[in-house]
Amino acid sequence: MSAPSLDAVIVGAGVVGAACAYYATRAGLSVAVVDRGPVAGGTTGAGEGNLLVSDKEPGPELELALLSTRLWRELAAALPPEDAVEYEPKGGLVLAPDETALTALRAFAAGQCAAGVEAREVDEHELAHLEPELTKGLAGGFHYPQDAQVQPARAAAALLRAARSRGALVRLGEEVTAVLTGPHGAVRGVRTPRGELHAPAVVNATGTWGGRLAALAGTRLPVLPRRGFVLVTEPLPPGLIRHKVYAADYIADVASDSAALQSSAVVEGTPAGPVLIGATRERVGFDRTLSTEALRRLAGQATALFPRLADVHAIRTYCGFRPYLPDHLPAIGPDPRVPGLHHACGHEGAGIGLAPATGLLVTAALTGDEPPVGAWPFRPERFDSRGPADDFSDPFDRPDGPPPSPGART
Amino acid sequence: MTPPVDLAVVGAGPAGLAAAVRAAGLGLSVALLDAGERPGGQFHRYPAPGLRAARPEALHHGWRHFARRLRQLETGGVTYLPRHHVWTVARGDGCWLLHAVVGPDETPATVRARAVLLATGAYERQLPFPGWTLPGVVGAGGAQAMLKSGLVLPGRRVVVAGSGPLLLAVAASLAAAGARVPAVVEAADYRAYGRSLPAVLRTPAKLAEGARYGGGLLRRSTRLLTRHAVTAAHGTARVEAVTVTRLDDHWRPVPGTGRRVPCDALAVGHGLVPQLDLAVGLGCATRRTADDTHALVVDADQATTVPGIWAAGESCGIGGADLALTEGEIAADAVARTLHDVPADPRRHAALTRRRTRLRAFADAMAAAHRPGPGWADWLDDATEVCRCEEVTAGRVREAVAGYGAHDTRTVKLLTRAGMGWCQGRMCGQAVARLAGGEGAAAVESRPLSCPVPLRPLAQLPPEAEEFRA
Ligand SMILES: Cc1cc2nc3c(=O)[nH]c(=O)nc-3n(C[C@H](O)[C@H](O)[C@H](O)COP(=O)(O)OP(=O)(O)OC[C@H]3O[C@@H](n4cnc5c(N)ncnc54)[C@H](O)[C@@H]3O)c2cc1C
Ligand SMILES: Cc1cc2nc3c(=O)[nH]c(=O)nc-3n(C[C@H](O)[C@H](O)[C@H](O)COP(=O)(O)OP(=O)(O)OC[C@H]3O[C@@H](n4cnc5c(N)ncnc54)[C@H](O)[C@@H]3O)c2cc1C
Numbered sequence: 073m074s075a076p077s078l079d080a081v082i083v084g085a086g087v088v089g090a091a092c093a094y095y096a097t098r099a100g101l102s103v104a105v106v107d108r109g110p111v112a113g114g115t116t117g118a119g120e121g122n123l124l125v126s127d128k129e130p131g132p133e134l135e136l137a138l139l140s141t142r143l144w145r146e147l148a149a150a151l152p153p154e155d156a157v158e159y160e161p162k163g164g165l166v167l168a169p170d171e172t173a174l175t176a177l178r179a180f181a182a183g184q185c186a187a188g189v190e191a192r193e194v195d196e197h198e199l200a201h202l203e204p205e206l207t208k209g210l211a212g213g214f215h216y217p218q219d220a221q222v223q224p225a226r227a228a229a230a231l232l233r234a235a236r237s238r239g240a241l242v243r244l245g246e247e248v249t250a251v252l253t254g255p256h257g258a259v260r261g262v263r264t265p266r267g268e269l270h271a272p273a274v275v276n277a278t279g280t281w282g283g284r285l286a287a288l289a290g291t292r293l294p295v296l297p298r299r300g301f302v303l304v305t306e307p308l309p310p311g312l313i314r315h316k317v318y319a320a321d322y323i324a325d326v327a328s329d330s331a332a333l334q335s336s337a338v339v340e341g342t343p344a345g346p347v348l349i350g351a352t353r354e355r356v357g358f359d360r361t362l363s364t365e366a367l368r369r370l371a372g373q374a375t376a377l378f379p380r381l382a383d384v385h386a387i388r389t390y391c392g393f394r395p396y397l398p399d400h401l402p403a404i405g406p407d408p409r410v411p412g413l414h415h416a417c418g419h420e421g422a423g424i425g426l427a428p429a430t431g432l433l434v435t436a437a438l439t440g441d442e443p444p445v446g447a448w449p450f451r452p453e454r455f456d457s458r459g460p461a462d463d464f465s466d467p468f469d470r471p472d473g474p475p476p477s478p479g480a481r482t
Numbered sequence: 483m484t485p486p487v488d489l490a491v492v493g494a495g496p497a498g499l500a501a502a503v504r505a506a507g508l509g510l511s512v513a514l515l516d517a518g519e520r521p522g523g524q525f526h527r528y529p530a531p532g533l534r535a536a537r538p539e540a541l542h543h544g545w546r547h548f549a550r551r552l553r554q555l556e557t558g559g560v561t562y563l564p565r566h567h568v569w570t571v572a573r574g575d576g577c578w579l580l581h582a583v584v585g586p587d588e589t590p591a592t593v594r595a596r597a598v599l600l601a602t603g604a605y606e607r608q609l610p611f612p613g614w615t616l617p618g619v620v621g622a623g624g625a626q627a628m629l630k631s632g633l634v635l636p637g638r639r640v641v642v643a644g645s646g647p648l649l650l651a652v653a654a655s656l657a658a659a660g661a662r663v664p665a666v667v668e669a670a671d672y673r674a675y676g677r678s679l680p681a682v683l684r685t686p687a688k689l690a691e692g693a694r695y696g697g698g699l700l701r702r703s704t705r706l707l708t709r710h711a712v713t714a715a716h717g718t719a720r721v722e723a724v725t726v727t728r729l730d731d732h733w734r735p736v737p738g739t740g741r742r743v744p745c746d747a748l749a750v751g752h753g754l755v756p757q758l759d760l761a762v763g764l765g766c767a768t769r770r771t772a773d774d775t776h777a778l779v780v781d782a783d784q785a786t787t788v789p790g791i792w793a794a795g796e797s798c799g800i801g802g803a804d805l806a807l808t809e810g811e812i813a814a815d816a817v818a819r820t821l822h823d824v825p826a827d828p829r830r831h832a833a834l835t836r837r838r839t840r841l842r843a844f845a846d847a848m849a850a851a852h853r854p855g856p857g858w859a860d861w862l863d864d865a866t867e868v869c870r871c872e873e874v875t876a877g878r879v880r881e882a883v884a885g886y887g888a889h890d891t892r893t894v895k896l897l898t899r900a901g902m903g904w905c906q907g908r909m910c911g912q913a914v915a916r917l918a919g920g921e922g923a924a925a926v927e928s929r930p931l932s933c934p935v936p937l938r939p940l941a942q943l944p945p946e947a948e949e950f951r952a
Contacts, residue, residue: 085887111887117896225896229886244887306904306934344872344899362763362930364572364581364943371940382941385934387904 078102078241078271080414080438081262083248083285085109086116087228087424088416089277091431093235099435103240104269106262108247111232112225115279115423118392119224120302120350122316122338123425126164126216129180130187132449133401133422136429138188139445141218143428147231148222155230157222158343164219165194165202165315167210167377173320174211181214191216205312205378219316221340224424231427243269251289251413259289259412273438275414280395282403282417286452291409294455295418297358297393300351301366303374304388305381307345316340317377337373339381347381349374353421358393366391396420397455404433404450414438415452486577487511487561488821489814490595492568492760495523496548496803497795498601500810501817502562503554505599508818512560513593515582517567517933521552523603523795524623525803527630547807566591567933571598571760571791578790581943583935590939597790597817600761600778601810604754604796607775609644609858610876610913612866613715613724614750622751626652635661637747641724643667643712645852646753653704656749664743665705667712667726669733669752670852713740713861715748724748733855753852754800755912759932761797764788768926771799772849774912776926782835783816784809792817801845808838859916868917869910871903879917890925891915901927904934 080096082089085107093105107113123144128134148159168174181191191214199206199213236242243264250263251274261270276293278285286293318338337349352366367389375382397403397418407413416434419426429445436443487510491502494516502514516523526548555562566582573579580593606623613619620628620636622644628634639662642653653666707726713735714725728739756777758768767787768776777799784792794813795806812834818824862868864877882888882897891907891914894900900914901907906929907914915925 110889110893112896113890113893117892225893229882229888229897233886242887244889303937303940304902305937344902346902360928361765362570362572364570364579365946367940368943368945371937375937375941382938383936385936386931386940387934388902388906389930 078104078269080104080273080275081106081269081271082275082277083107083262084114084277084279084417085111085228085232085242085244086114086277086279087112087119087224087231087427088116088279088419088430089275090228090231090235091427092275092277092416092434093240093431094231095428095431095435096438097235097238097240099439099441101435101438103235104243104271105232105235105240106243106246106248106264106269108245110244112228114281115392115394116224116228118300118302118390119424120338120340120348121158121222121224121227121424122340123220123222124164124216124316124422125184125189125218126166126191126214126316128184128422130183132446133426134184134187134189135445136426137422138218139432140426140429141220143432144220144222144425147227147428151230151234155226155233157227157230159220159222160343161217161220162340163315164216165199165213165317166216167199167206167213167317167319169319170211174213177214177320189216190218203314203317205380206317207377207379213320215315221316221342222424223342227424227427248285248288251285253290253410257290257410259410273412273414275416275434275438277416279417279419279423280393282395282415286407286413286415289407289410289413291407291413292455293397293403293415293418293452295395295397295403296355298396298420299354299356299359299391299393300421301363301370301389301391302348302350303367303370303386304390305347305349306385306387308341308347308384310341310343310345312380313339313341313347313378319373319377337370337377339374339377346387347374347384349386351421353394360391362389394420395423399454402426402430402450403452403454404430405447405452406437407452409453409456484594486594486596487513488595489513489597489599489817490515490578490580490593491599491601492516492571492580493523493601493603493795493797494518494521494562494564495601495603495795495806496525497603497806497810497813498523498599499548499551499555500807501599501601501794501814502560503551503558504811504814505817506559507554508814508824509822510818513563513595514555514560515563515566515568515580515593517565519564521555521562521564522548524627525806527627563591563593566593568760569932569935570930571764583933583939588936588939590942592944597792597821599784599810599813599817600766600786600791600793600797601795601806602757602760602797603806604756604800605908607752607755607912608750608909609752609854610866610868610910611711611713611715611861612863613717613721615867615870616715616717616721617719618717618721618747619715620747620749622649622652622749623754624751625747625749626655629655629659635659635747636749637745638662639664639745640747640749641665641667641712641726641743641745642749643724643726644751644753645669645854646751647848647852648751648753652749652751657704663704664745665707665726667710668706668708669711669729669854669858671708672851711735711858711861712748712750716742721745721748727861729855730857731855732857734857734860752854753849754796755908756797756799758797758926759929761786761791761793762926762928763930763932764791766791766793772846773800773853775800784813785816799842799845800849801841805838805841805845808834808841812838854912856916859913862913862917868913869898869900869903869907871905871909872899872901874898874900874910876913876917879914883918888918890918891927892925894918
């Protein structure tokens with residue numbers, strides 16, 4: 073029995089793989105989506121769903137984010153209401169604790185505005201109006217009306233469901249163990265424990281595990297994990313926290329190369345009531361052990377912004393591993409080293425936001441159409457010039473598992 | 483900073499209490515932390531002081547031994563810390579850090595210890611059915627606990643239902659306290675114990691206990707219906723009746739066999755689930771039990787797979803208060819040997835080990851008999867609320883599975899919010915796993931916060947840098 077012929081196999085059913093499947097099937101392509109786990113079982117299920125332009129400096133990522141902002145708005149209208157992706161164009165509020173921070177923020181925002189971001193300075197008085205529970209005495213801040221929110225797992229599931237309704241084959245619980253190549257090195261499909269899936273293109277949407285899939289295809293992509301913790305509170309009355317609120321030092325953290333723990337909590341309410349406080353950033357490999365230091369900082373920063381939260385209970389905390397590349401930009405597009413292999417991974421802390429634009433870019437590459445934004449900065453082979461693959465091996469990239477107990481390291 | 487204690491015990495139930503007292507007796511410095519107001523755990527409960535109940539021991543066996551341990555707790559050098567809810571155990575510099583919130587004000591406290599014994603017990607398993615959220619429907623263990631501590635009855639005419647040996651004890655206590663118990667509805671078949679008769683025969687105390695319950699019930703004309711279940715509770719403001727239905731071997735309701743039994747309360751429970759949050763957070767390995775829950779893997783010394791962490795009692799598998807005590811004593815001896823080279827008393831050790839083997843065998847036989855059959859989910863209609871905290875119905879869970887690609891509890895949770903509320907899936911986890919199509923037990927849930935913690939104590943944790951300097 074021969075399966076209907078496929079145009080592409082998309083590996084990964086996170087938000088990025090789901091968005092690729094959505095746009096590819098919308099363009100009339102026939103695709104299969106394969107994931108070793110369930111939908112959103114990777115980093116997508118641990119993400120917060122901020123669709124931010126406010127934290128991005130002018131450049132290729134911001135361009136992608138601005139396109140995605142528009143696409144998410146369209147998707148929210150196009151997806152059936154029962155999908156309940158919880159899209160909320162609530163806007164962001166970036167705060168400057170003192171005059172120094174405010175001056176820096178002004179310069180940053182001016183650059184963003186020139187690149188097409190909407191940002192407006194708000195004084196202390198207006199801050200109190202926008203966020204009544206906010207602490208007093210801040211120097212000021214900026215309001216970013218384009219910042220929005222979705223529920224990441226529901227968004228991924230909805231995109232995948234739409235793709236399936238347009239004929240996408242969805243195979244969950246199946247790990248890709250080999251990328252098949254032909255005599256001239258071109259990709260011709262993948263192997264899973266259930267058999268082979270043949271297609272002239274394979275899309276690597278495996279997020280944090282993108283380097284491993286690249287290796288299966290005989291090439292390399294230095295994707296590394298960057299851990300983040302999120303704190304979730306008990307449900308609070310609606311309207312208590314209205315925007316995505318964070319302090320200005322967050323922007324510096326995002327672009328940092330440091331392996332140490334950094335955090336600057338984004339605080340936001342959700343339609344279901346709980347407030348999300350997240351997230352920390354640190355490079356510790358795939359270690360899931362709870363870091364009380366991470367919780368201390370998240371709680372400290374959130375209560376500094378919103379004193380009322382001090383008496384509110386955290387009922388849950390979780391962590392995930394952002395897929396990041398050394399220059400903090402994703403790898404999107406065809407890999408010239410392995411014909412037929414496409415990458416769509418390495419979105420670090422912005423993969424939910426950047427997923428639709430990524431899906432469009434990948435689809436354009438598959439159909440040969442003009443890409444909606446320039447894809448050159450995201451080319452996957454850009455790390456080659458830096459030297460041999462070993463240069464990217466990371467001391468923190470150790471396999472899953474808790475660290476030794478205190479007794480064992482006296 | 484004060485030096486760490488030798489041993490911190492979490493949980494002052496039979497296991498933790500026995501271990502703390504024994505370890506202190508062997509010369510260890512011991513801290514005993516418990517979320518509750520008073521020692522005794524789920525088993526030993528005191529009547530609330532105002533009630534002036536004369537004989538709490540009437541509802542307990544082993545009260546005498548318990549009273550002896552309490553005296554030792556007061557005199558024997560254990561730092562007893564009631565109202566301390568430990569929310570995580572973290573690795574400090576050369577010692578463990580037990581972070582707790584204390585009392586109604588939830589103030590922070592941290593205990594430092596060289597070794598930790600987790601004796602966190604178990605909680606009751608609930609399987610949903612239409613009407614289970616009505617007032618008057620209470621947990622079977624909860625009804626028992628209410629009786630022991632407050633001597634209050636959940637109703638005057640109480641149906642007892644679910645599965646597990648606790649049901650008979652609960653029915654007997656309710657009857658003894660003056661309630662009418664029209665029926666004990668047990669989904670499994672006690673005859674299943676027959677298959678492991680040798681284990682039962684080596685545990686005569688259990689048989690005697692069973693006979694006592696049975697006798698007490700018969701005298702009060704209670705019907706014992708095995709292979710039956712309460713498949714619906716009816717009522718408007720509170721439960722007025724239940725539907726009792728016959729089950730097949732897989733716990734599927736047999737069509738046409740339902741009948742209504744009037745009552746004003748229903749005490750229902752499906753066995754106990756080990757409380758593992760702290761242990762899972764530490765990375766301790768777990769095993770799947772015969773009744774589809776997870777319990778800690780421990781070795782002959784009650785040591786978990788994480789060096790420096792021991793466990794005893796129901797967190798190592800449900801087995802009753804006697805087994806919990808025995809394991810607590812074994813663990814205390816082992817910790818003393820490890821930390822202070824206190825030599826083992828070979829006769830005592832052999833006796834304790836034999837006792838543990840015998841009780842464990844019996845517990846495993848019971849667990850196998852009372853394992854929920856896969857067909858129980860058939861009694862859930864789509865409108866039945868599965869997750870009470872977030873008000874998620876069975877229909878919505880089924881839709882997430884059929885329409886959106888969920889096939890495990892985590893994904894169902896992400897897509898429907900089932901298990902995201904206050905109880906963090908402790909109530910609905912088993913039901914969601916079943917509806918998600920998983921065979922048997924759900925994966926072990928990781929709950930890094932073992933209880934809700936206000937942000938203030940989190941923000942006031944000692945900064946890590948300082949901790950390392952200390
Ligand atoms: C704490 C935290 C907060 C975050 N907050 C935000 C936020 O607010 N906004 C935002 O935009 N982003 C946020 N992110 C980042 C965002 O979650 C990620 O960038 C995004 O989810 C990446 O999606 P993905 O589809 O590339 O990867 P994933 O969701 O990880 O999907 C990859 C999939 O590939 C599968 N896979 C891997 N290898 C194989 C194989 N060999 N065979 C089959 N399947 C395989 C995996 O099972 C997985 O399902 C956050 C991340 C974290 C950790
Ligand atoms: C509701 C209920 C009713 C029961 N009724 C009966 C009965 O009638 N007859 C009978 O024979 N058996 C009964 N049992 C079983 C019996 O209670 C157990 O066999 C026995 O108590 C097990 O002892 P343990 O020490 O392992 O745990 P437990 O007695 O459960 O003690 C565990 C202790 O740990 C504490 N704890 C847990 N987590 C934390 C934390 N993170 N921080 C601080 N403290 C913590 C709890 O507060 C509790 O005090 C019942 C069990 C339950 C759950």
